[in-house]
Amino acid sequence: MWANKSLQGINRRVFGVVRGERVRHSSGNADAYNARNDTKNETQNIAKDISESAGGRETKRSRGPVVTEEQMKNWREHPEAWRSKLSVFTAGSGNRGILELLAASSTKLTRIWRLRHEYSERLAQQMMPTSHNQMGADLAAANFLYHRGAKIKFARHENWMLKSDKTNKTILPMRFENGWVLEKIDCKTMIKGGMRYEGLDNLSKLRSLTWISLKGNKFIDDWGVDKLTSITYKNLEYLNLAECNITYRGLIALWKIEPLKMLVLSSKIESKEVDIVCSMLEETNPKLLIQFE
Structure with missing residues (x-):
């Protein structure tokens, strides 16, 4: 039209x-030329108008109707359509950078969570002087180990005590009582990764401790072994350090434990340095037997 x-x-x-x-x-002829x-x-102006009119019409036909971004958005997002809660992270919402940041930092967040968990466990294993004053060294250490899943055995008691063992009806006193002398400790079953460096302070002043196993406690390193030798060197006869995070440097400190008769180590740490240190320990203490497993 x-x-x-x-x-x-x-x-x-x-x-x-x-x-x-x-x-x-x-x-007349005078006006003919004009x-x-x-x-x-x-005629030239009319031809120009025809050309412009035809060209402009063709351009409009080739381009088609112009649709704005707002109209397309309204068409895509119907007001009654269901929308996911994750739509806040779409490209046009401006929040997509948050999702990308969380995805990129997931490894860092996991590492931070692990460090916080480890820090809280180290604090929890610190020695409480009030408990030692109230219960004595043996009962305080026994309660510390028992409630963390370790096996303990008292002198003049036939059976080991383990918290997960429902057949054991023995109840540890919460105050000092005579007759409760801690003799053996097995930390292999301890929860939350086992013994830490800070937890070794709970074993101090155990005058009758003769047997201790730290097998599988990966947090016991050379520093932990050195600390252990300084607090349990008087009567300790058996020590199991298999699957611990130790090297030949930590083994050197075992010369302090003169009564030691049995030392169990992991075969994974065998090396020339370890063999030399073991030879020195056996030479210093002829009663010592070193076993690799």
């Missing part, structure tokens, strides 16, 4: 130009 109206208007202009030319020719020039100019 628009094209028809445009062509009709152009036809009227052309018809008017031709009619005006006839009128000017009839008036009429022809006016007709030529008008």
Whole structure:
């Protein structure tokens, strides 16, 4: 319809130009030249208008209707359509960077969580002087180990005590009582990774401790062995350090434990340095037997 109206208007202009030319020719030869020039100019303008009108119409047809981004968004997101809660992290929401940051830092967050967990466990294993004053060294150490899953045995008691053992009806006193002398300790079954360096302070002042196993306690390193030898060197006869995080440097400190008769180590740490240290320990203490497993 628009094209028809445009062509009709152009036809009227052309018809008017031709009619005006006839009128000017009839008036005389003087005005003929001017009429022809006016007709030529008008014809060129009409041809230009036709070209522009046709070109503009073709351009509009090739481009098609213009749709804004807002209209497309309204079409995609119907007001009654269901939307997920994760849509806040889409590209246009401005919050996608938060999701990318969380994905990139997941490893760091896991490491921070592990460090906090380890720090809290180290604090929990620190010796409490009030407990030692209230219960004595043996009962305080026994309660510390028993409630963390370790096996303990008292002198003049036939059976080992383990918290997970439901058949054991023995109840540890919470105050000092005579007859409770801690003699043997097995830390292999301790929860939360086992004994830490800070927890070794609970074994101090155990005058009758003769047997201790730290097998599988990965947090016991060379520093832990050195600390252990300084607090349990008087009567200790058996020591198991298999699967601990120790080297030949930690083994050197075992010369302090003169009553030691049996030392169990992991075969994974065997090396020339370990063999040399073991030879020195056996030479210093002829009663010592070193076994690898």
